[in-house]
Amino acid sequence: MHVVGEVTAPAIRQGDTLVLVCGSGKTPVSTSFATTAEAEGATLVVVTHKPESLLARTSDLLLTVPMDASVQFGGSVFEQACLVMFDALALRLGSGPDAQAAMWRRHTNLQ
Template sequence: MHTAISDPVRDLRRIGAETAQALEAIAATQNDALAATIEAIGAARRVFVLGAGRSGLALRMTAMRLMHLGLHVHVVGDTTTPAIEAGDLLLTASGSGTTGAVVRAATTARSVGARIATLTTATSSPLAELSDTVIVVPAADKLDRSGAASVQYAGSLFEQAVALIGDALFHTLWQRSGQSADDLWPRHANLE
């Protein structure tokens, strides 16, 4: 049982600092991977996103923003998701790079000639090996409970980074598109 007295303000600051440190490490070392991922998204006929658990939820946020940009985006597993084909991109997130469903989907995507972009903590993983571009997040994966890579529980830092990297990818694509916020607004859901 965890007996330390919780201090939410302290924890908020620790989490914010840890997330900022991870993102700064990515910005300092992975410009090529970020640029290649942006190019792959921009060149894709359609973008499919896939991650399991909280990683998948983070990528769903990216899918929504890419849709707001006017891209054709599908969340793998939704009943209306079509077959992936050559010319498409599978954007994945898996801290371990070994999540079975994600690796199987990447294998299928590769077999039909689709490109694969991955966010992971594991450069030497089956998912990374299948991918055209890999953004490596310096964070613990969900099985690392040592506390060495993150003070947060399980894959929290990875999942936070996935959401923020997705926002950065979107933001760059949005700025390049020349569209205004008013241009994007009509694509927001209106059946709420």
């Protein structure tokens, strides 16, 4: 697994999966990443609260995070909802008998 923009991140290619988390589903950098991934034949997973957005329509897999309007600045509620959702997903994926040991083996030891 890599994060876009990391020095060690390889080029995206067919067989890869790009996960984009974008509340509006239309930010220029996210749509640019999606266009590149699509051109290379990669799978596109989009997490958004706008299921009618451009990114949602071009995704191979869509996770919609339902949310209401908020007084919080700049999409904070969406980001908080994603944090909880991804934490729950990690707990679910990591519920196998060897999952905890595997996670500890990969956990940073350069702190």
